Amino acid sequence: AQSVAQPEDQVNVAEGNPLTVKCTYSVSGNPYLFWYVQYPNRGLQFLLKYITGDNLVKGSYGFEAEFNKSQTSFHLKKPSALVSDSALYFCAVRDDNYGQNFVFGPGTRLSVLP
């Protein structure tokens, strides 16, 4: 079965500094990887996804993620953090052997300090 780990519950970064939110996954087939962001009392918003092709994926709000098959990782990055990026970030995976089920990681709370 597929699984997702986000090893950090909380990430703190100063405004203007680069940020990284880590994600590792386990699947039996080919992975389809997603990042979502959740602001307080809101639904999850889609940021970006990796399906195939270029390992560096660019998404909304200046975020990007790098797919690394050998390390089974899909870390979310942004070159310069904004205070408004403070939110809860979820990594998710779908396994093409399991088709429909999205599995979400536990979430990482990002705090960008002014």
Next chain:
Amino acid sequence: DSGVTQTPKHLITATGQRVTLRCSPRSGDLSVYWYQQSLDQGLQFLIQYYNGEERAKGNILERFSAQQFPDLHSELNLSSLELGDSALYFCASSVGGVAGNTIYFGEGSWLTVV
């Protein structure tokens, strides 16, 4: 705005009662997913429907049931409610059943059981 509409936004009910949560997917989306988000359990997949048929089942309790109607809206029925059912319930939708499809979330329905 993701285009996924959920009602009601907030609901307070007593233990033992039954409630129905409603979801309208994005225009053109055939798949509907239900998720439960709680502080201790994180984001849990409950069930998925595709064009009216159940496609995948997750950690859905027997007291819970769902269906997708011919107009593609979906309802999640929660019965014999317990205090532990208090959570944020999300509906999400996607175009189809392909693993690479992005799923888009509604704003959620806050259920409080007292």
